[in-house]
Amino acid sequence: PRLANQIAAGEVVERPASVIKEILENSLDAGASKVDVEIEQGGVKLMRIRDNGAGIDKEDLPLALSRHATSKIQVLEDLEAVGSLGFRGEALASISSVSRLSLTSRQASQENAWQVQTEGRDMEATIEPAAHPEGTTVEVKDLFFNTPARRKFLKTEKTEFRHLDEVVKRLALSRFDVAFQLRHNGKVIHQLRQADSQLEQERRVASICGSAFIDNALNVDVVAEASGLRLWGWVGLPTFSRSQADLQYFFVNGRMIKDKVVTHAVRQAYADVLYHGRFPAYVLYLELDPALVDVNVHPTKHEVRFRESRLVHDFLFRTLHRLIADMRP
Ligand code: ADP
Ligand code: MG
Structure with missing residues (x-):
């Protein structure tokens, strides 16, 4: 399964920007009205995405990091078949296979949050209680730490951040009803409030464009x-x-x-x-x-x-x- 995850990760996880895209889309899918993104070193060192969406049920937490229907891909010759499987239901599994990932989440009905962690391999589902408001935080550290070949293809911190920022801008322009914050190395890059009126929307466009x-x-x-x-x-x-x-x-x-x-x-x-x-x-x-x-x-x-x-x-x-x-x- 680890090989399968890493192969698919090559398809879906090309660089920090592709990780951010998948994780932010999950937040939007979960109905979040506010998403905070914290980045260090162009995303290679750290990407932390916190949303106030519906959260993930305790029982589903380990499942969210596991891949469905992939045990078939055991050898590199099957590589081409990966493309035809599509990437649905595979993003978090793929990302977790090439990083140190933690997923912390709390649903409205739960008294406390729960957290699962992985370190570049399929997890031994240890679920631990955690402190977290309603919603989900995904933390991705040390991207490609276990795939040095892929790490070598990354560009400079500045370039990787530019790609990542572009993903955030696109999503922010696509969802005026969601508040976004983006920080890089501690500095606020975007601080976008929910924009309902035309004036507020134009303010968001001005701040992005x-x-x-x-x-x-x-x-x-x-x-x-x-x-x-x-x-x-x-x-x-x-x-x-x-x-x-x-x-x-x-x-x-x-x-x-x-x-x-x-x-x-x-x-x-x-x-x-x-x-x-x-x-x-x-x-x-x-x-x-x-x-x-x-x-x-x-x-x-x-x-x-x-x-x-x-x-x-x-x-x-x-x-x-x-x-x-x-x-x-
Ligand atoms: P997909 O989005 O294609 O289902 P992912 O690997 O991206 O696959 O996510 C796996 C599952 O984890 C999602 O289907 C969803 O149920 C859950 N999930 C991931 N991120 C979040 C989030 N921020 N809020 C709520 N649920 C989430
Ligand atoms: Mg997804």
Whole structure:
């Protein structure tokens, strides 16, 4: 089982950022309205994620770290089969196989919290009582301490943190209703309160994307009557001078995606007004009937497949083009 876990860990646990993504998604799945993330040394030394979600039942605590249906993968030749299993139900098991992990949780109905710990191997389920408010804390220390080959592939602390921060930003932009805090080496990087009103949402966007973006952005909120497609969010003015391709956030039904159809439609909409070397900057949300889109094409990538990509392309292009043409100087 240890080999299996480490193989799968190679798929799902590439770097601190991928660990954070899995753990934060669990917190959001658990209905948390507040998530605190504490990082040391780009995440390699420590990642501690605390949420106020529903928590995990004492009996389920060891199960949360164990892998289902993986005993089949015993030899390296089966490596390819791992991909087809998908990663569902495997994230914590994989992470725990390549780190020192502790999971502490308390449900509302429990008098105290319970904790399980592992050190890079399948745990001997020792459950101990612990002090913890309602919710869950996952602590991941010494990532890849037992897989030196993988550790060697990590970049500098700064680079690893940048990737991790990007994951937090994306999730924070996808869930205005959740408060996020991120600290790195003791320093507060993000302190984001729940944002209900449009003003509060814009404050969050400003704090993540910079006030220069939001100050120069146009508000979008358009619904296509025939198809029910809705596009809302913010598009940067073409005069916005940040010539980097990193301010491009597009969410489909709440999930950040990168998609050729979307990128093309947006680029086309900006085509008349983009100066050489500039990129469109946007934070946009597309909402559509879930039946019209497959989001889980690949769980660790950001792909989608639109059932009617033509419809989506035309809606995005027409909506944005009209807006952008209007704001031409
Ligand atoms: P998956 O999320 O695909 O089920 P994971 O390995 O990520 O697999 O998590 C295993 C299980 O542990 C989850 O299904 C969930 O029941 C529980 N769990 C993990 N993190 C949390 C959390 N922060 N709050 C509540 N339950 C959690
Ligand atoms: Mg998960």
